[in-house]
Every structure is written in structure tokens, then in C-alpha cells.
Amino acid sequence: MKSGTSKRVAQKIIEELKSKGLSPLLSFGVERTVINVIGEERFLSVEHFESLEGVEKVMRVVSPYKLVSKEIKESPTIIKVNGIKIGDQKTFAVIAGPCSVESEEQMESVAKALTAIGVKLLRGGAFKPRTGPYAFQGLELEGLNIIKHIADKYKMGVVTEVTDIRFLDEICTHSEIVQVGARNMQNFQLLKELGKVKKPVLLKRGLSATIEELLLAAEYILSHGNPNVILCERGIRTFEKETRNTLALATVPLVKELSHLPIIVDPSHGTGKKSLIEPMTKAAIACGADGVIIEVHPNPKEALSDAQQQLTPKEFQELLKNSDAIIKAVGKTMQ
Numbered sequence: 129m130k131s132g133t134s135k136r137v138a139q140k141i142i143e144e145l146k147s148k149g150l151s152p153l154l155s156f157g158v159e160r161t162v163i164n165v166i167g168e169e170r171f172l173s174v175e176h177f178e179s180l181e182g183v184e185k186v187m188r189v190v191s192p193y194k195l196v197s198k199e200i201k202e203s204p205t206i207i208k209v210n211g212i213k214i215g216d217q218k219t220f221a222v223i224a225g226p227c228s229v230e231s232e233e234q235m236e237s238v239a240k241a242l243t244a245i246g247v248k249l250l251r252g253g254a255f256k257p258r259t260g261p262y263a264f265q266g267l268e269l270e271g272l273n274i275i276k277h278i279a280d281k282y283k284m285g286v287v288t289e290v291t292d293i294r295f296l297d298e299i300c301t302h303s304e305i306v307q308v309g310a311r312n313m314q315n316f317q318l319l320k321e322l323g324k325v326k327k328p329v330l331l332k333r334g335l336s337a338t339i340e341e342l343l344l345a346a347e348y349i350l351s352h353g354n355p356n357v358i359l360c361e362r363g364i365r366t367f368e369k370e371t372r373n374t375l376a377l378a379t380v381p382l383v384k385e386l387s388h389l390p391i392i393v394d395p396s397h398g399t400g401k402k403s404l405i406e407p408m409t410k411a412a413i414a415c416g417a418d419g420v421i422i423e424v425h426p427n428p429k430e431a432l433s434d435a436q437q438q439l440t441p442k443e444f445q446e447l448l449k450n451s452d453a454i455i456k457a458v459g460k461t462m463q
Contacts, residue, residue: 229275272298287305
């Protein structure tokens with residue numbers, strides 16, 4: 129739409145598109161308004177719509193992930209959560225916390241330490257999808273109550289994973305960001321339901337997913353009405369055995385070429401080794417990531433899951449201190 133076009137004029141076009149069986153989605157930007165059209169549009173006349181009041185130009189999006197693509201939105205999407213801007217080109221977001229919620233004492237200890245450092249987003253899994261059925265599966269609803277209680281006490285925002293549509297309402301109530309883990313990246317029914325809520329979604333790349341598949345998974349969420357998606361590169365499965373996964377950091381600048389959505393990096397799952405988390409965090413900053421999500425536990429040796437890849441609060445604080453120069457070098461400040 130032309131700059132300054134009123135909502136009334138845009139609404140007239142939306143009604144005409146709906147009458148033709150299409151699903152228009154309105155996006156208001158700082159400089160212009162864009163009407164994104166989902167559906168079979170081959171029979172529509174470009175000339176007709178370009179002649180309508182308020183229309184600047186009509187263009188077909190050739191990318192299979194239309195709403196996620198930079199073709200329809202050049203400016204980066206910025207998601208604000210608990211005072212943190214994720215996707216802002218001048219800031220670098222930090223999310224931290226244990227792999228699993230194990231007890232109130234554990235969460236109290238880590239939240240207190242992270243708050244002292246300045247972290248405002250607390251991660252912790254209440255529902256844990258594990259490869260083996262005998263591994264710790266999480267405290268489920270009890271875990272949700274614990275992390276929400278502790279986060280509220282320290283004025284932190286909760287980031288926690290949803291694994292089942294049945295618990296989506298409870299998780300949305302107890303969290304500021306809903307995480308979709310790697311094993312659920314292509315759980316399309318779950319993605320559709322997440323599209324119906326306005327809660328920000330942290331979408332992790334699947335174990336063997338291509339970049340296009342990651343963006344198409346995000347498209348499911350956006351196409352059902354939720355524009356608040358944060359992508360996450362967390363490593364993919366390759367033939368390499370020395371690390372838990374292969375952290376594909378080229379994904380970050382490539383996604384930024386293709387999409388307006390923010391993307392963060394998970395060096396904990398991406399490497400599976402404490403010794404590699406700091407160097408890969410520095411590399412994530414250097415390649416343009418919008419933030420990191422890092423596992424921090426008050427006593428990693430006693431962790432019920434992922435003990436080998438969790439940092440102590442002191443180690444985490446040292447990591448942030450050692451990364452500060454790189455953050456400043458790329459023109460950002462740490463949040």
C-alpha cells in the first residue's frame with residue numbers, strides 16, 4: 129500500500145480478497161502497510177489490484193515460505209519480552225537456565241545467580257522429550273508451577289518447551305516464550321495451534337532439518353496468525369561423533385538473507401560439551417546471531433539431564449565477560 133494509506137482503504141481491499149476465497153493478513157509497518165495474501169491467487173488480475181485506491185504495487189512471492197520471507201517484509205521482526213528486544217540489530221539477547229526443572233531449590237539458586245548477572249529470561253524444561261523412555265521426563269505441571277513461581281519472584285520471563293497440544297494452555301499461562309524443541313519442529317498440528325496464540329514461539333531447528341524446512345515450519349505458525357517467531361540454530365545430526373551435534377553457524381547469516389525473523393543460537397545442545405560453549409557463543413555473536421540460549425545449572429554434576437553441557441553460574445558469568453568485547457565489536461550491547 130502507498131505510504132499514509134488509511135486502514136479504511138486497506139480494509140476494502142481485504143474484503144474483496146476474502147470474497148474471492150483468499151486469506152489476507154494485514155501487516156502495519158513504520159513506513160508502509162502490506163497485505164499478505166494466502167491461497168490460490170493465480171487467477172487474480174495484478175492489473176486490477178494495482179488500479180485500486182491506495183495500492184502502490186502488487187507482487188507475487190515466489191518463495192515457498194511466503195510470510196517468513198524477506199520478499200514481503202524487509203525490516204527485521206523485533207520481539208519484545210520482559211524488557212528484552214530479540215531481533216533488534218543493536219542488541220544481543222541472552223536466555224539462560226537449567227535443562228530441566230528439578231526442584232524449587234534448584235530453580236531458586238539458578239534464578240538468583242542469573243538475576244545478579246542481569247539475565248531476564250529464564251529457561252527450564254518441565255516437559256522433556258527424551259530419546260529413551262527411562263530417562264528423566266521432567267516434572268510436567270509441577271515443574272511449570274515451580275519455574276513460574278521462581279521467575280515471578282525474580283521478575284524474569286519464562287522460556288519453556290511444549291511437547292503436547294493438551295498442555296498448551298497451561299504452558300502459555302506459565303511462560304513468556306513457548307519453545308518448540310527439535311523433535312517437534314515438524315509437529316504440524318502443534319505448529320498450527322501455536323499460530324492461534326499470540327505468545328512468542330522459540331522454534332528450534334530439527335535434528336536433520338534443512339534450512340528451508342525450518343523456515344516452512346515457521347510459516348505454519350505465521351500462516352495461522354502468530355507473527356512472533358524466534359528461530360533457533362541448535363545443531364544438526366551429522367557423521368561427527370566428537371560433538372553431540374554439528375552446530376551449523378552458517379545458518380545464521382543465511383537465514384538473515386532469506387527471512388525477517390530473528391534467529392538465536394543454542395551452543396549447549398549444538399556441541400554437548402562445556403568446553404565448546406564459550407567459543408561457539410563468541411562465534412555466534414560474530415556471525416550475526418540475535419542472541420543465545422545457554423544451559424546453566426547450580427550443580428551440573430548432579431543434573432538429571434544434560435549434565436555434560438551445563439555451566440555453573442560462575443562459568444556462565446565468565447563466558448559473558450569474555451564475550452563482551454566481541455559484542456561491542458559488532459556494534460551491539462548485551463541484554
